[in-house]
Amino acid sequence: MHFALSSQVPPTCSSVFIDALDSRTTRLNLLERTCNQVDYTVFDFSRFTQLEELCIANNSFLFVSEFRLEGLPELRAVFIGSNCFTKEKYRYNKDLARSFRVQKCPRLEVIQIYERSFIDYAGDFVLAQLPALRTLAIGDLNRDSYNFFYCAAFTLRSRFSPSLSRADLPQLQSVSLGKFCFQNSVRTVFQSRRRGKPGM
DSSP, rough: OOOOOEEEEEEOOOOOHHHSSSSSSSSEEOOOSSOOOOTOOOOOOTTTTTOOOOEESSSSOOOOOOEEEETTTOOOEEEEOOOOOSTTTTTTOOBOOOEEEEEETTTTOOEETTSSSTTTOOOOOOEESSSOOOEESSSSSSOOOTTTTOOOEEEEESSOOOTTTBBTTTTTTTTEETTTTTTTTTTTEOOOOOOTTTTT
């Protein structure tokens, strides 16, 4: 018999505490001001292969340059609070070395990111191979949000491509972006029409 494990990480905890968490954890609730050490620069929870839900409270992971959620077969929901993954939320520094990547999570249905998180992420923004993703919410429609303010490209692909034999986001139904999200994007692409066979 398998028992679900739920972990609540205390505020101001260090990376050592997170590294010590049971890899079988199914739910992670990270409280405010988690892992704000300058040397904590990579967010990669790939070892939590049974993780179903990830919740990150406000003002956490300020110095992380690489955000990666990859290859998590049970992950269903990701919630990230405000002012997370942003070094200086009122200076709007552009950092090309900071990247965001969520991919190969076949059961992920919801991604919700609150305002002023990932402001200075100007590197890659990747959502790929998420066949169950239905809801993507970034920022607040009624407030200045500035998420991914300096990100150069914002692409959502739900179009089926024969060359890839898949669609990255085939179930995507709802997308909401707060004020000033992706403000400096020079390439914004939404692909949602299914390609037919030649001659159709």
